[in-house]
Amino acid sequence: MTTALVTGGAGFIGSNLVFELVKKGYQVTVVDDLSMGLKANLAEVMDQIEFHEHDVCDHEFMHQVLDHNFDYIYYLAAVASVADSVERPYETHRVNQESVVDTLEYLRVKNLKPKKFLFTSSAAVYGNYPELPKREDSRVQPLTPYAVDKYASERYTIDYGKLYGLSTVAVRFFNVFGPRQNPSSPYSGVMSIVTKCLLNDQEFTLFGDGKQTRDFIYVKDIVNALIFISETPASNEVYNIGYGHQNALIDVIHQYEQAAEKQLKIKFAASRAGDIDESLADVTRLTKLGFKPQWGLENGLREYWEYASNNG
Known part of the structure; x- marks a missing residue:
């Protein structure tokens, strides 16, 4: 074995x-x-x-x-x-x-x-x-x-x-991002915190203007x-x-809102020291x-919300 x-x-x-x-x-x-x-x-x-x-x-x-x-x-x-x-x-x-x-x-x-x-x-x-x-x-x-x-x-x-x-x-x-990501730390993955806020109708604090890009x-x-x-x-x-795709954080949040069919309450705050402006692999x-991803961002967001709403 x-x-x-x-x-x-x-x-x-x-x-x-x-x-x-x-x-x-x-x-x-x-x-x-x-x-x-x-x-x-x-x-x-x-x-x-x-x-x-x-x-x-x-x-x-x-x-x-x-x-x-x-x-x-x-x-x-x-x-x-x-x-x-x-x-x-x-x-x-x-x-x-x-x-x-x-x-x-x-x-x-x-x-x-x-x-x-x-x-x-x-x-x-x-x-x-x-x-x-x-x-x-x-x-x-x-x-x-x-x-x-x-x-x-x-x-x-x-x-x-x-x-x-x-x-x-x-x-x-x-x-x-995805299932089993712990949202309890303020430094955990941003999408897990967004998920928690959407599930509980809480306000999400977005550091920066949301235009910072990430390769989710x-x-x-x-x-x-x-x-x-x-x-x-x-x-x-x-x-x-x-994935080799550059996405603004605010755009990913809006995509996730569509998957969840809910609107996130967002409070904007100043950028944190050490945060990176742009990221792309x-x-x-x-x-x-020879590797090919099977899920992609949109399908991943949809399945993540399905998991979170059933296990939240």
Whole structure:
């Protein structure tokens, strides 16, 4: 049976990935300390997976888990809040970089050779340079400890692959939305907060004028891309994962209102420091690999609302 380890598997993207892997018949092990993820996200598959509520910074524990010699390792564990990384740079660094390097080093020392070690990075590494679209070889400008750690960890991932014969890839997520995204943090995905406000008839605070652009991508297309990349011979490369379409936030909100058949109450506020004005992925590298999204923005928004209104 094909085995997979998913760190951060109780989180938003991680839990969606676990569902898909279980559906494919994988034997899945999840490590998540539930600091950001929710056990409820995995409730439907909990009896079909091995779940460890544990911190990935506990290296001794992680080594015992890695000794199972998994076919695939998906490294999603992270403190995903940019604001948190600014407030607690070293604590978040331990999760976002040190734990990744320790895992890679253990694979090297023990000569463990998964079919793929996949590290999830972020479009945050590009920063605010004006060039668009962002190509994987575009210049980077990580502006926060979170972005610095993501960039350093993806370089470690790729270099360990090249230097020590591991099959590694790193992916840079653009703006992901969809089921199981936690809206409780003010720094969580904007569409999850919009969803919560629509469900509860609450006012939504829009920072900036709404013309800031993002490359939104539905979580199911993200998950499909992760599995697709891991199952190809692709190795020692970085891949952007987005749709390659630039959308103004206010336009996406209006599209979502149509899907919900409800109008959002919007309060405009000043832009937040560090917010990026424009974002757009160049997805040529992923497309050349043969990946095709199945959902797209409009269908993703429609299905997300259907899920939210049935589970809200």
